[in-house]
Amino acid sequence: MKRGHLEVFMHNLKNVISILNSVLLICLLIFSTGCRDKYSDIDLSMYQYRDTKNLVKFVYDSSLLVKKDGMKSIEYFKAHRDLYNTTDHYLYIYDMNGVNLFHAGLPEFEGKDLSEITDKSGKKITRLVLEALNNPTNPHAWVHYSWWEPGKFFPVPKSSCHFKVKTPEGHDLYIGGGMNYPHEEREFIRIAVDSAVALINEKGSESVSEIDDPTSQFNFRDIRVFIFDSSGEFLIFPVLHELSAELEVLDCIDEVGHKPFRNALKKLEQSDFAWEIFMARNRYKRQLVKKSLYIRKTVLDGKTIYVSAVTDLPQPP
Amino acid sequence: MPSCAKKYEYSVNEIPPPGHLIVLSIQHIMLMVMSLGLPIIFANQLNASPEFTSALIAFSMISAGLGSIVQAVRFRYLGSGYLCPNLCGPSYFSLSLSAAWTGGLPLMRGLTMVAGIIEMAMAPVIKKLEKVFPNYIVGMVVALVGVSVITSSVTSFFGLSFEGDAIRNIDILIGFFSLMVMVLSNVWGKGFIKMYCLLIGMIAGWVLAVILVPDYWNDLMIVKSSHWFAIPSYGPGFLNIKFDLKMVLPVLVVGISGSLKSFGNLLAAQKISEPELKEPDFTPLRNGLMADGLSTFLAGLLGGMAVDTSSSNVGLAAATKVLSRWICIVAGIIFTVLAFFPKLLMALSVMPKPVLGSSIIFSGCFMICTGFLEMFTEQWDPRKTFVIGIALFFGLSTGFLPSLYARAPQFVQAFFTDPLPTSTIVAVVLHQIINFDQWFKKEEMKGD
Numbered sequence: 001m002k003r004g005h006l007e008v009f010m011h012n013l014k015n016v017i018s019i020l021n022s023v024l025l026i027c028l029l030i031f032s033t034g035c036r037d038k039y040s041d042i043d044l045s046m047y048q049y050r051d052t053k054n055l056v057k058f059v060y061d062s063s064l065l066v067k068k069d070g071m072k073s074i075e076y077f078k079a080h081r082d083l084y085n086t087t088d089h090y091l092y093i094y095d096m097n098g099v100n101l102f103h104a105g106l107p108e109f110e111g112k113d114l115s116e117i118t119d120k121s122g123k124k125i126t127r128l129v130l131e132a133l134n135n136p137t138n139p140h141a142w143v144h145y146s147w148w149e150p151g152k153f154f155p156v157p158k159s160s161c162h163f164k165v166k167t168p169e170g171h172d173l174y175i176g177g178g179m180n181y182p183h184e185e186r187e188f189i190r191i192a193v194d195s196a197v198a199l200i201n202e203k204g205s206e207s208v209s210e211i212d213d214p215t216s217q218f219n220f221r222d223i224r225v226f227i228f229d230s231s232g233e234f235l236i237f238p239v240l241h242e243l244s245a246e247l248e249v250l251d252c253i254d255e256v257g258h259k260p261f262r263n264a265l266k267k268l269e270q271s272d273f274a275w276e277i278f279m280a281r282n283r284y285k286r287q288l289v290k291k292s293l294y295i296r297k298t299v300l301d302g303k304t305i306y307v308s309a310v311t312d313l314p315q316p317p
Numbered sequence: 318m319p320s321c322a323k324k325y326e327y328s329v330n331e332i333p334p335p336g337h338l339i340v341l342s343i344q345h346i347m348l349m350v351m352s353l354g355l356p357i358i359f360a361n362q363l364n365a366s367p368e369f370t371s372a373l374i375a376f377s378m379i380s381a382g383l384g385s386i387v388q389a390v391r392f393r394y395l396g397s398g399y400l401c402p403n404l405c406g407p408s409y410f411s412l413s414l415s416a417a418w419t420g421g422l423p424l425m426r427g428l429t430m431v432a433g434i435i436e437m438a439m440a441p442v443i444k445k446l447e448k449v450f451p452n453y454i455v456g457m458v459v460a461l462v463g464v465s466v467i468t469s470s471v472t473s474f475f476g477l478s479f480e481g482d483a484i485r486n487i488d489i490l491i492g493f494f495s496l497m498v499m500v501l502s503n504v505w506g507k508g509f510i511k512m513y514c515l516l517i518g519m520i521a522g523w524v525l526a527v528i529l530v531p532d533y534w535n536d537l538m539i540v541k542s543s544h545w546f547a548i549p550s551y552g553p554g555f556l557n558i559k560f561d562l563k564m565v566l567p568v569l570v571v572g573i574s575g576s577l578k579s580f581g582n583l584l585a586a587q588k589i590s591e592p593e594l595k596e597p598d599f600t601p602l603r604n605g606l607m608a609d610g611l612s613t614f615l616a617g618l619l620g621g622m623a624v625d626t627s628s629s630n631v632g633l634a635a636a637t638k639v640l641s642r643w644i645c646i647v648a649g650i651i652f653t654v655l656a657f658f659p660k661l662l663m664a665l666s667v668m669p670k671p672v673l674g675s676s677i678i679f680s681g682c683f684m685i686c687t688g689f690l691e692m693f694t695e696q697w698d699p700r701k702t703f704v705i706g707i708a709l710f711f712g713l714s715t716g717f718l719p720s721l722y723a724r725a726p727q728f729v730q731a732f733f734t735d736p737l738p739t740s741t742i743v744a745v746v747l748h749q750i751i752n753f754d755q756w757f758k759k760e761e762m763k764g765d
Contacts, residue, residue, distance in 0.1 A: 050483040088483065183481065258418040277363070279418065286723045286730070287411060314479035316358075317472035 043139070046190070048314050049183040055089050056140050056161050059177035062091050063163035066175055070167035077102050085150075089179045096172045098126040105150040119145040120155050122215045131217065133164050133174055137194040141174075144188065144220035149180055156180045157221050159188070184223070186275070189294045189309040192218050196225045196307050197298045205301060212236045225309045235305065254278035255288050264295045265306070272297055277313065289315065326512050327641040329399060329590040337512070341639055342647040344516040345402060348629045348680070349381065349652055350665040351473075351673050352404035356622050357666075359410070363417055368550065375549030375656040376621035377405050382653030384612025384624050388605060389645035397605025399586035400634045400645045402652075403612050406625025407469070408575045408735075412567055413622055419564070422620065423557035428568050429623045431560065433614025435572030436579070440606035443580060444599045446745075453692045453701050454744045455597055457708065459585040460688025461737045462628045463681040465578070468716065470681055474674030487529055492671030495522025499679045503636055512637050515676055522672035536667040543660040558617070570731055574738045575625060579609045581737055582626040585684055588691055589635040632680025635687055704747045712740025 042060055044053045062084070066073045074093060077084055084091040085104035093102040098115025115126045123145045132141035141162035146155040159182035162174050196218050199207040211218045211225055218225040226238035232249045250262045260278040267274035273296045279288040290313040295306055327333045333341060356377050360370035384403035391398035409432060416425040450458075474496075476488030499518030502510050510517065526533040583605040584597060591598070605626075612624045634640050655662050692705065715722055716736050725733065733739045 049479060050485070054483055183479075254418075256415040256418045277418075279415070282723075284720045284723055286719050288415075314482075317468075317477040317480050317482075 046187040047185055049185060051088065051179060051183055052159075052185055052187075055159075055177050055179050058089055059091065059140075059161055059163055059175055062177070063165050063175040066093065066165045066167060066173060068168075070169045071171065074102050077104070078107075081107070089177050091175070091177050093173055093175050094126070094129075096130070096174065098130075101173065118215075119147060121146065124215070128217055129160070129162055129174065129176065133162055135191075135195055135198075137198060138191045141176075142188060142191060143217070144182075144223075147178065147180075157182065183314070184221070184312045186292055186294070186311060186313070188220075189223060189292075189311045192220075192223065192225050193294050193296055193307050193309050196227075197296050200298055200300055200305075200307065208235055208300075212241065214241055223309055223311055225307060227305055227307050229306070230304050235300075238308075238310070255281050260293050261295075264293060264308075268295065268297045268306070287315075324592075325638045325640055327639045327644075329640045329642055331641050332643045333639070333641055338641075338643060338647055339651075340513060340516070341637075341641075341644045342651055344513060344637075345400075345630050345633060345644060345648040346651055346655070347516065347519055347665065347668070348633060348676055349385075349402055349404045349627060349648065350662075350668070351629075351677070352381075352407075352627070353378070353662070353666050355405040355407060355410055359414060359417070359622060371547065371659065372549045373621065374662070375547075376619040377616065377624070378621070378656035378662075379549075379653050380612055380616035380619055380621040381405060381624045382649045382651075382656070383615060384608065385649030385652065386646050387608045387611060388626070389642040389649070391601075392604070394607060395604055395611065396608045397583050397586065397601040398642055399583065399590050399601065399605065400630070400640050400642050401582055401586040401605065401626050402630050402645050402648055403609070403624040404627045404630075405622045406575060406613075408578055408625055409571060409613075409623035412564075412571045415567070416561075416564060420559050420561055423559040424561055424564075426558045426617045426620055427560040428564055429617030430558070430614050431565070431568050431617075432572040432575065432623055433610045433612070433617060435569060436576045436610030436613055437607055438610075439573065439576040440603045440610060443576075443606055444603045446599075449745045449749065450597060451695075451748065452596065453695050453705065454741075454748060455584055455588070456688045456690070456692030456694075457705055457744055458581040458688070458737070458741055459588055459691060460685050461712065461740050462578075462581040462585050463632065463684030463686075463688065464713070464716075465581075465735060465737045466628050466632075466677050466681045466684075470674050470677035472674070473670045474678060476670045476674075478670070485530075488669075488671045491522055491526045491529065491669060492675045494525055495519065495672045496675035496678060498522065499675060503679075512639055514637060515633055515679060518679070519668070519672055519676055522675060523669060526669035526672060530669070533667075533669045536669075537664070539667065540660060540663045543663045545660050546657060547659050548657060570734075574734055575613075575623075576606060576610075577738045577741050578628075578735075579606055579626045581741070582628050582631055583609075585628070585687065586631045586634070588687055589631070589683075590640045628684060629677050629680045632682070632684045633676075635683035636680055700751050704744050704751060707747055708740040708744035711743050712736040715739050 039057055039060065042056065044056060047053050047056070069076065077091065077093070081104050090104040092100065092104065094100055097113070099113050100109045100111065103109045116124065117126055118124050125143065125145050128143045128145070129141065132138050132143050142159060144159050147158045149156055158178050158180055160176050160178035162176040164172065164174050166172055196211050199210065208227065210216055211227070213219070224238060225236065227235040228249050229235065234247070250265065251259065252261055253259055256279050258278055260276040264274045264276040273294070276293040276295070278291055278293065280291050282289045291310055292313050293308060293310050295308040297304060297306055299305070332338070353374055356373045357370060360373055381403040387396050388401055388403060389398060390396040409429065412428065413425050416428045474492040475484045477484065495518050498521045499514050502514035502517050506514060527537060580602065583602050587594065587597060587601060609626055616622060616624045711733065713736050715733050722730055722733055732742055
């Protein structure tokens with residue numbers, strides 16, 4: 001009986017070894033052929049959604065084409081519009097003066113100066129793109145605004161990323177790609193808050209009205225950069241524009257009794273920034289919705305202030 | 318049992334030869350590992366340190382491993398003696414998170430222990446429910462155990478991590494390929510191939526994923542940086558245990574709902590392990606619930622996440638006709654030991670989502686069909702049609718229409734949670750109401 005078991009064991013062991021050998025062989029094959037990710041030059045680790053990563057990759061690929069083939073590539077894009085205008089995203093190219101050279105979905109824009117174009121809330125889109133391209137805290141030059149889908153008659157929320165390119169002919173262009181109904185990434189509020197802190201450090205008190213401006217990069221969709229000082233008094237109120245109301249920020253609690261601001265400020269004793277997760281109720285969902293608070297500490301007129309914003313977090317599928 | 322043994326590759330009490338025992342246990346572990354995503358997500362939500370995350374995973378694994386062993390043994394009042402291993406329970410996730418936010422890990426530990434006690438208290442009551450669980454309701458419960466994994470399996474099959482995100486064609490290809498390898502190995506294969514169909518499908522799908530998608534290859538490369546051996550450390554969060562009376566009601570609801578789910582899993586395990594039973598044998602079910610409750614209690618005590626019985630593993634047992642409880646014991650031992658080997662653990666936990674999804678779909682199929690077959694073995698009549706029909710309408714609607722129940726009155730929300738517990742509660746209540754007249758008839762006949 002024991003011998004029988006041993007034989008079966010040896011037989012099984014041989015089978016397992018042969019399977020492992022095959023797996024090893026395939027792994028070696030992969031190693032030898034080299035399986036290098038062609039996007040290893042760009043850091044996408046800050047994004048959580050695949051849609052966002054895909055858009056950055058899409059624009060990056062197109063920017064490489066423009067960098068290589070220069071102005072000739074624009075003819076290529078025009079000849080293959082369908083490839084650059086999909087249900088997920090679309091491509092456009094501008095020169096640095098705001099003249100549109102290519103728009104995959106709206107060819108009627110091509111050749112026009114759109115430097116002063118604004119969305120429904122008055123955001124100067126081209127100006128925001130140019131600011132974003134020069135903003136070191138915004139590596140993929142994200143801009144958020146509302147726009148239209150070609151052929152439709154209502155505004156849709158939009159996020160776009162951009163890459164600046166110098167063509168072989170010496171022209172400076174920017175390549176951008178947009179997606180409708182974007183997901184809210186944590187990175188978007190990180191950029192907004194870090195940019196606000198940089199502006200405060202550069203311009204001092206006069207930056208506050210700029211950050212509060214609804215048409216600035218610091219306000220988009222439901223996101224708003226707000227500021228309060230260590231006594232809990234608001235310089236920019238998180239909900240209302242040009243109006244402050246009574247709100248004991250440190251005692252704010254979420255749906256499960258958690259105090260996100262109090263906890264965040266505790267973390268800020270050790271660090272210049274903090275992320276804090278909290279729960280909110282959405283009346284159409286059974287489960288509580290996760291949100292995230294990003295907060296940074298800086299100094300304004302000799303006083304410590306806190307610059308912050310709140311965003312939704314990805315929900316499980 | 319000699320006649321029964323022929324129906325299976327290995328029957329419930331049979332000990333497979335050592336080589337088979339180990340490989341079959343690994344096959345089950347591959348499914349158990351998927352639940353480790355829960356402590357990882359949990360720690361992410363809390364912005365916890367890597368040390369905290371590792372410790373949480375390790376303690377959860379130890380609890381689930383020990384729980385699997387206890388579940389498979391047959392003591393007088395403990396352990397069902399079926400192949401029904403433990404893993405981190407998704408039913409407890411939201412509650413654990415709320416507790417951790419409110420009172421940190423100490424409160425989560427305290428509430429997990431309370432949930433375990435509730436389940437243990439439910440165990441003797443289940444024995445008393447013998448009369449309210451006729452075979453056709455048992456069949457429905459077993460089928461719904463399979464239904465309950467639909468959301469997690471299909472979203473994984475499509476490679477989704479977040480609600481509303483993009484789906485890649487390549488993920489569908491990998492998932493489909495993996496599923497077909499499992500199914501065809503099971504249907505066309507014999508002996509070795511049939512027995513290891515899930516493992517073969519997983520390896521084939523994984524290799525394809527690594528070849529086709531650089532992201533999966535990169536995931537695998539992360540394994541390099543982990544240590545071979547590490548002892549989980551008790552950080553500051555793991556030292557206290559707290560309770561909060563305000564959270565007793567939610568714990569009670571989740572505890573009862575979790576018990577019903579485990580009851581369904583154990584019932585399914587019994588059905589496939591001992592199909593010759595004409596009616597459920599409630600003693601192993603009671604002991605199984607007791608073991609599950611004890612494991613949950615232990616998880617709280619150790620500092621892991623609450624554990625639960627695994628529907629997918631029961632489905633796998635049904636698919637492969639390998640039902641030996643010794644596999645559960647060895648899988649439990651390996652799972653416990655694995656907690657001390659982060660590199661191996663990491664390697665298993667980066668399994669591509671489509672491969673994971675196809676494994677759960679594969680095992681879920683057997684649960685659903687076993688349940689339906691059981692349901693329709695009895696003579697059917699309009700009473701059963703309404704009991705099952707209405708129960709399924711309301712039970713499945715909780716999955717189809719979650720936003721509707723979000724606006725429902727509180728008492729409806731408390732009981733109409735997921736398809737499995739909701740359908741079970743509705744079916745049991747309706748069975749009593751619709752058969753009320755029969756009860757009187759029986760009394761009259763007794764009187765005559």
